[in-house]
Amino acid sequence: MDDPLATRLTLLDLDIRPHLPGFAPDACTITAARATVAGQPLDRLDASRLHLALDQVNVGMGCLPPEARGVTYGLGLQSVALPRVDLNVEYDYASGGLVADISADLDQVAAFAINMDADYVSFRLDPETEEPRMALDLNSAHLTIDDRGGWAIAQRVMPPDIRTPETLQQIVAGAVAGALSDENGVDAPQLSEDQQRFAAEAGALAASMANGARRIVLATNITNGPFRLD
Numbered sequence: 631m632d633d634p635l636a637t638r639l640t641l642l643d644l645d646i647r648p649h650l651p652g653f654a655p656d657a658c659t660i661t662a663a664r665a666t667v668a669g670q671p672l673d674r675l676d677a678s679r680l681h682l683a684l685d686q687v688n689v690g691m692g693c694l695p696p697e698a699r700g701v702t703y704g705l706g707l708q709s710v711a712l713p714r715v716d717l718n719v720e721y722d723y724a725s726g727g728l729v730a731d732i733s734a735d736l737d738q739v740a741a742f743a744i745n746m747d748a749d750y751v752s753f754r755l756d757p758e759t760e761e762p763r764m765a766l767d768l769n770s771a772h773l774t775i776d777d778r779g780g781w782a783i784a785q786r787v788m789p790p791d792i793r794t795p796e797t798l799q800q801i802v803a804g805a806v807a808g809a810l811s812d813e814n815g816v817d818a819p820q821l822s823e824d825q826q827r828f829a830a831e832a833g834a835l836a837a838s839m840a841n842g843a844r845r846i847v848l849a850t851n852i853t854n855g856p857f858r859l860d
Contacts, residue, residue, distance in 0.1 A: 637668065637670060638666065638667065638668040638669070639666070639667045639668075639669075640664065640665070640666050640667075641665045641666075641667075642663070642664055642665075643661075643663065644660075644661060644662040644663075644665055645659070645661050646659070646660040646661070646662075647659055647660075648660070650693070653692065654692075657692035657693075658690060658692045658693035659690040659692065659693070660687065660688070660689050660690065660693060661687070661688045662684045662685065662687045663685050663686035664683075664684070664685040664686070665682070665683070665684050665685075666681075666682070666683040667680075667681070667682050668680070668681040668682075678719075678720070678721040678723065679718075679719070679720050679721075680717070680718070680719045680720075681716075681717070681718050682715075682716070682717040683714070683715070683716050683717075684712070684714070684715040684716075685713070685714055686712075686713060687711070687712040687713075687714075687715055688709055688710070688711050688712075689709060689710040689711075689712070690709055691703075691708070691709060693710075694710070704787055705739075705783045705784070705787065706783065706786075707739075710736065711736070711737035711738075712734055712735060712736055712737065713735045713737055714734070714735050715732075715733070715734045715735075716731075716732070716734070717730075717731075717732050718730065718731045718732075719731075721751070725749070725750065726749075726750040726751055726752065727748060727749050727751070728746070728747075728748045728751045729746070729747050729748075730744075730745070730746045731743075731744070731745050732744040735778070736778070736780075737778075738778060738783075739778055739779055739780040739783065740775050740776060740777055740778050740779075740780045741775070741776040741778055742773070742774070742775055742776075743772075743773070743774045744771075744772070744773050744774075745770075745771070745772045746770070746771045746772075747768075747769040747770045747771075748766050748767055748768050748769060748856070749767040749768075749769055749855075749856040750767040750856070751764075751765070751766055751767075752764065752765040752766075763860075764859075764860065765858065765859070765860040766859040766860070767855075767856035767857070767858055767859075768850065768852065768855070768856055768857045768858075768859055769852065769855050769856050770849070770850050770852060770855070771849070771850045772847070772848070772849045772850070773846075773847070773848040774845065774846070774847050775846040775847075776844060776845050777839075777844035777845070781839060781844070793840060794840065795836075795837035795838075795841050798833075798836040798837055798839070798840050799833040799836055799837040800833065801833075801836070802832050802835070802836035803829050803830055803832060803833025803834075803836075804829075804833075806828065806829040806832040806833070807821060807825070807829040810825045810828070810829060
């Protein structure tokens with residue numbers, strides 16, 4: 631342990647082989663050159679804090695489900711390489727509130743930054759069904775994706791006739807609208823105004839990528855928060 635008072639620990643040359651349901655033993659291998667874990671300082675007990683930093687992470691293809699494995703191979707990648715992953719979590723015991731920040735670089739593909747702020751988080755096991763139950767009072771969530779070469783890779787496998795901004799806009803907007811309609815179910819197949827707007831914005835975003843944009847932002851717009859998710 632590097633610093634017992636700050637509860638900070640550094641590990642080198644990690645080789646992690648988690649046993650995943652439905653996967654053969656040792657099918658999944660995750661390696662990291664360095665991991666730094668900083669926990670709750672002993673002199674600050676009002677909240678729980680965790681910082682995890684991983685350097686030179688490599689996720690083997692055996693860790694991915696078959697569908698994702700096929701897409702990854704199709705993009706010409708033999709593994710998922712992450713030069714850096716950072717996770718910061720702060721949990722307040724008194725209120726049950728949680729703030730989390732995650733950032734990651736996917737080598738030569740994209741950089742991701744995620745932020746979530748919740749008033750209350752509950753995660754417990756249902757004694758009757760033995761299934762986990764989660765409740766979340768969400769204030770805000772924000773995801774930013776910056777292109778680091780992923781769009782160029784995607785273009786190599788896209789048919790030329792769908793690379794134009796207009797065609798991409800129609801395809802993406804239609805696909806998102808269809809997915810939302812499926813989620814609504816047979817009782818409410820019609821999209822709400824918010825869902826229609828979201829599908830249209832997704833199509834416009836795809837068109838902007840074809841026109842040179844290199845950043846995708848997804849953000850909540852909760853006006854009377856928090857918003858309960860369970």
